[in-house]
Amino acid sequence: MGKDVIIACDFANKEEVFSFLDKFKDEKPYVKIGMELFYGAGPDIVREIKKRGHKIFLDLKLHDIPNTVKKAMKVLSSLDVDMCNLHASGTVAMMEAALEGLIREDGTRPLLIAVTQLTSTSQERMESDLLIKEPLDKVVMHYASCAKSAGLDGVVCSPLEAGKVHDVCGKGFLTVTPGVRFADGDIGDQVRVTTPAKAKELGSDYIVVGRPITASADPVESYRRCVKDFLE
Numbered sequence: 001m002g003k004d005v006i007i008a009c010d011f012a013n014k015e016e017v018f019s020f021l022d023k024f025k026d027e028k029p030y031v032k033i034g035m036e037l038f039y040g041a042g043p044d045i046v047r048e049i050k051k052r053g054h055k056i057f058l059d060l061k062l063h064d065i066p067n068t069v070k071k072a073m074k075v076l077s078s079l080d081v082d083m084c085n086l087h088a089s090g091t092v093a094m095m096e097a098a099l100e101g102l103i104r105e106d107g108t109r110p111l112l113i114a115v116t117q118l119t120s121t122s123q124e125r126m127e128s129d130l131l132i133k134e135p136l137d138k139v140v141m142h143y144a145s146c147a148k149s150a151g152l153d154g155v156v157c158s159p160l161e162a163g164k165v166h167d168v169c170g171k172g173f174l175t176v177t178p179g180v181r182f183a184d185g186d187i188g189d190q191v192r193v194t195t196p197a198k199a200k201e202l203g204s205d206y207i208v209v210g211r212p213i214t215a216s217a218d219p220v221e222s223y224r225r226c227v228k229d230f231l232e
């Protein structure tokens with residue numbers, strides 16, 4: 001499965017996302033669509049971006065009872081997305097049901113990636129709010145193993161965790177990693193960041209890059225820089 005740079009298109013509406021994508025004349029970047037854009041613009045936004053020739057990671061992080069997730073995944077799969085995701089905390093049964101729902105009539109399906117513990121969850125909050133008393137990194141690796149045993153393709157994690165995920169779940173288990181910044185760029189609200197070159201060295205399979213590209217004065221040049229540093 002190919003490595004790639006995915007642009008997090010965290011725009012509020014269709015006009016903004018299209019004016020951004022129009023800047024790319026010679027390449028068709030892999031695009032991540034999140035909740036804000038999907039809920040605001042509706043499923044047509046996926047169809048339209050797909051029609052323009054982009055691969056799509058639909059980042060909706062599903063979490064519900066297995067039957068509901070299975071049916072919802074069937075709908076998402078029919079939008080012809082290339083990658084989608086869910087919360088591993090929904091249990092192995094939910095992840096298995098999700099996979100079943102994703103399989104299209106022709107036997108193909110999008111890649112399915114699990115969110116383990118959100119990076120916004122601290123050890124302290126996990127213990128007090130979720131009553132999980134184990135160390136956070138152990139919980140993350142356990143959720144990754146559950147995702148692997150359910151048949152999923154990989155997890156979202158920090159590039160700094162990619163090596164350990166590969167050690168625990170195998171080289172072929174995908175690591176999709178946000179938290180990427182250029183060495184000379186703004187960190188913004190991310191805390192633990194890695195450059196595209198470092199993410200490559202650490203074994204990330206896909207880097208998810210938002211503001212270093214979307215808020216750049218020259219997004220196409222910034223995208224090319226990511227591709228060069230991460231893929232070449």
Ligand code: C5P
Pocket residue numbers: 008010034118119120156178179180188190208209210211212
């Ligand atoms: O702009 P930036 O490069 O920080 O964007 C990163 C993208 O990855 C955003 O869409 C963010 O919601 C997402 N993400 C993240 N950290 C996670 C999971 C998702 O930054 N743990």
